[in-house]
Amino acid sequence: MKNILICNRCRFLSVAHVKSIETVEIQTSAVCDMCKETIEKQLAFTKGVTSAELDVKTAIVTVSYKTNKTTIDDIRAAINEVGYDADERKAGKEAFDNLHECCKKDAH
Ligand SMILES: [Cu+2]
Numbered sequence: 001m002k003n004i005l006i007c008n009r010c011r012f013l014s015v016a017h018v019k020s021i022e023t024v025e026i027q028t029s030a031v032c033d034m035c036k037e038t039i040e041k042q043l044a045f046t047k048g049v050t051s052a053e054l055d056v057k058t059a060i061v062t063v064s065y066k067t068n069k070t071t072i073d074d075i076r077a078a079i080n081e082v083g084y085d086a087d088e089r090k091a092g093k094e095a096f097d098n099l100h101e102c103c104k105k106d107a108h
Contacts, residue, residue: 020066020067020068021050021064021065021066021067022064022065022067023062023063023064023065024062024063024065024072024075025060025061025062025063026060026061026063026072026075026076026079026086026087027058027059027060027085027086027087028054028059028060028061028079028084028085028086029059029084029085029091029105030054030056030059030061030084030103031056031059031102031103031104031105032056032102032103033056034100034102034103035054035056035059035084035103036054036056038082038083038084038103039052039054039061039079039082039084040052040053040054040061042078042079042081042082043061043063043075043078043079046070046074046075046078047069047070047074048065048066048068048069048070048074049063049064049065049070049075049078050064050065050066051063051064052064061079063075073089076089077089079091080092080095081095082095083095083096083097083098083099083103084096084105085105
């Protein structure tokens, strides 16, 4: 976990910003590039998330977020909403059933 980030907007390492953004790694059930796109897009629209990048090989998504705007659990819930597991939080059944066949975990 990184606590120190340079604020993108002001380009200053400001005390006020130092602890407001955290970066976490979340294990997902993504299996392909389409999953990557779905999850990254979902997180791009998730309140408080400043960046998200998923590594298809490991299915780990690295997420930076504003600690005063959201929590890790809310981010996991956002991933569940589009049909993927996030750490110990399992995807909703309905969202999972709506996934493309090739995107369902264990499909590969
Ligand atoms: Cu997929």
